[in-house]
Amino acid sequence: MTLQLKSSDFNDDASRVARRLIGAILLVDGVGGRIVETEAYDRDDPASHCFGGRTSRNQAMFGPPGCAYVYRSYGIHWCLNFVCREQGHGAGVLIRALEPLYGLDVIRERRDGRPLRELCSGPGRVGQALAIHRDYNSHPLDRPPFEVWAAEAPLPVSVGPRIGISKAVETPWRFGLTGSGFLSKPFREGAKTGPSPKP
DNA sequence: CCTAGGATTAGCT
DNA sequence: GCTAATCCTAGGC
Numbered sequence: 001m002t003l004q005l006k007s008s009d010f011n012d013d014a015s016r017v018a019r020r021l022i023g024a025i026l027l028v029d030g031v032g033g034r035i036v037e038t039e040a041y042d043r044d045d046p047a048s049h050c051f052g053g054r055t056s057r058n059q060a061m062f063g064p065p066g067c068a069y070v071y072r073s074y075g076i077h078w079c080l081n082f083v084c085r086e087q088g089h090g091a092g093v094l095i096r097a098l099e100p101l102y103g104l105d106v107i108r109e110r111r112d113g114r115p116l117r118e119l120c121s122g123p124g125r126v127g128q129a130l131a132i133h134r135d136y137n138s139h140p141l142d143r144p145p146f147e148v149w150a151a152e153a154p155l156p157v158s159v160g161p162r163i164g165i166s167k168a169v170e171t172p173w174r175f176g177l178t179g180s181g182f183l184s185k186p187f188r189e190g191a192k193t194g195p196s197p198k199p
Numbered sequence: 200c201c202t203a204g205g206a207t208t209a210g211c212t
Numbered sequence: 213g214c215t216a217a218t219c220c221t222a223g224g225c
Binding site for chain 1: 217218219220221222
């Protein structure tokens, strides 16, 4: 049975939500695919945009869980996060990569005809492929144009340090679908966790 | 007011 | 591996 995630599903630690989102389906106006890579960011986390408290930029992360937090990266890319925890806490999950599955023609056009492997493998690429922009900031994820469907089966998940940050570089809050060809970068060997092997 | 630098990417050496 | 592109926030004065 497939379930559409609602706001209460995001009222939890960002690292747990990030782990649980691996394998979920993300659509924006029907365009998207399977989430294969995420990162968690929390209020008491020097690498997080909400470290140091509320500002005009990060206010969405202090809003209700289950909404989008959209930010501009390097003046060029729009990146999408899912707000976590109870309202006012300040936490989120960065969507770093998708396996593109729905609206491939639209995605290819937005991504300038790049190869399949490069369509959504990186947070800026996801933003471009799904046409993320600032108007989606604070928008609820259980209402159009967003749809997020829960992963259907337990999946093998790799864990490792987050990418592209300069603080808290060792915190292992990056999660990925083990063996996926759509990750932004490979995980170190042995970084696998996931469902315990059946005895 | 001023400005350093960032949860990145693409293209070139 | 190196770095330009490009914007705008956050923090300092």
